Amino acid sequence: MPNDITAAISTVRKQTTVPLGIHTHNDGELAVANTLAAVNVGVTQVQGTINGYGERCGNANLCSIIPALKLKMGIDCVTDEQLVKLTEVSHYVSEVANLIPDAFSPYVGSSAFSHKAGLHVSGLAKWAESYQHIDPDRVGNKPRVLVSELSGKENIIYKAKELGLDLRAKGKETQKLLEQVKLLESRGFQYENAEASFELLIHRAKPDYQPPFELVDFMVVVKKRRRPPTQESLEEMLSEAMVKVRVGNEVMHTVAEGNGPVNALDEALRKALLRFYPQLAQVKLVDYKVRILEESVGTGSQVRVLIESSDGVDEWRTVGSSTNIIEASWLALADSLEYWLIKQKTGNPLTK
Secondary structure (H helix, E strand, C coil), X not given: CHHHHHHHHHHHHHHCCCCCEEECECCXXXXXXXXXXXXXXXXXXXXXXXXXXXXXXXXXXXXXXXXXXXXXXXCCCCCHHHHHCHHHHHHHHHHHHCCCCCCCCCCCCCCCCEECCHHHHHHHHHCHXXXXXXXXXXXXXXXEECCCCCXXXXXXXXXXXXXXXXXXXXXXXXXXXXXHHHHHHHCCCCCCCCHHHHHHHHHHHCCCCCCCCEEEEEEEEEEEEXXXXXXXXXXXXXXXXXXXXXXXXXXXXXEEEECCHHHHHHHHHHHHHCCCCHHHHHCEEEEXXXXXXXXXXXXXCCEEEEEEEECCCCEEEEEEEECCHHHHHHHHHHHHHHHHHHHHHHCCCCCC
């Protein structure tokens, strides 16, 4: 415990003038706390690792120790310029280690300065320090406003402003959008990690919005078929999708096969759209997640699909929800392509 560390180091310091250091592990979730306690009683050398990577539960996390020393304890261990790179360094090391960055890591995680409740966002808009223990810019991070069932108008307005879109606090458009978000979240949608889908909601709420394409209908067929007897397996699964989409005044009807129903839908949709938007060839689906929302209902439960897409430079996430996993996938997939096409048209930076 930290008080044991303090007592031990205080005793040792009475016996020697040699500078002391500390090397802690996180078996009790106390590596950072014990390190800072040690510095408080005279330790001058600290050992740790970026993101706390290490054996068992990890080493002391330097991404928490460094800003705590400099910003909380007034110890000038790094320059301001170095501190600003902390979040970038954290993510770089995660990439090199081939590990997913911890969104909930203090100081450098994507959720470290996130705000969900309407009261928080209202306070944040008036006084940034009201719900943030430090200025996130100092460690190279940034505040993040989430839109959820706990949101108020301030969340919608703040988020829209963050995305370069103007909404008024007392406007009918804002109230309508808030009601729509809460309705959709009651049906399984969630926009905390699907900001691209939320931005589309804002665009669609505008009376003059013209989508780059519109779904007419789609159909997916999955069946087993026999393969030639020379193959190792005599049967394989076949997925085929038929999609009708409208671009302007023209309706495109395309059919494509895929290695699964979602891939078949993706291929059929692209086949229809590439004629009008050849640049869509850059967009790839890089992650696909399915979450069961009502376990007690079994196979009839509501599902949420989260899709992450990339054009090789930027990444964005979209969401779909339905009791039909194919429909949920379609909603997330269509949002992904529509979002990218809008960004190409407006020139706005893509949501990270």
